[in-house]
Amino acid sequence: MGRRPLAVLPGNLTSRMSQGGVGGGGTRVVGRRLAEGVAKCMPEAKAYGTCCLKMGKELEKGSCSKEFAALAECFKRTRGRA
Numbered sequence: 001m002g003r004r005p006l007a008v009l010p011g012n013l014t015s016r017m018s019q020g021g022v023g024g025g026g027t028r029v030v031g032r033r034l035a036e037g038v039a040k041c042m043p044e045a046k047a048y049g050t051c052c053l054k055m056g057k058e059l060e061k062g063s064c065s066k067e068f069a070a071l072a073e074c075f076k077r078t079r080g081r082a
Contacts, residue, residue, distance in 0.1 A: 041074035 038045045048071045051064035 037075045037078055040078045041071060044071040044074045047071075 044067070048064055048067040051067045052059055055063045
């Protein structure tokens with residue numbers, strides 16, 4: 001017995017998804033840009049990740065806001081938006 005799809009999508013939507021995403025550009029481009037940003041902002045990414053790990057189960061929105069702001073600013077600088 002074969003698996004049934006959870007939902008049947010219109011043909012044009014499924015073909016667009018297989019060509020790299022519905023929103024244009026696709027997930028591969030987004031993933032590559034994110035990887036490039038993290039590589040260029042490694043100290044900031046490491047500081048943010050370390051902060052999140054230290055917080056453990058107490059992590060909540062805003063817990064590492066200083067580190068996140070520094071990482072976001074670095075991402076903006078590397079994209080030429082700062």
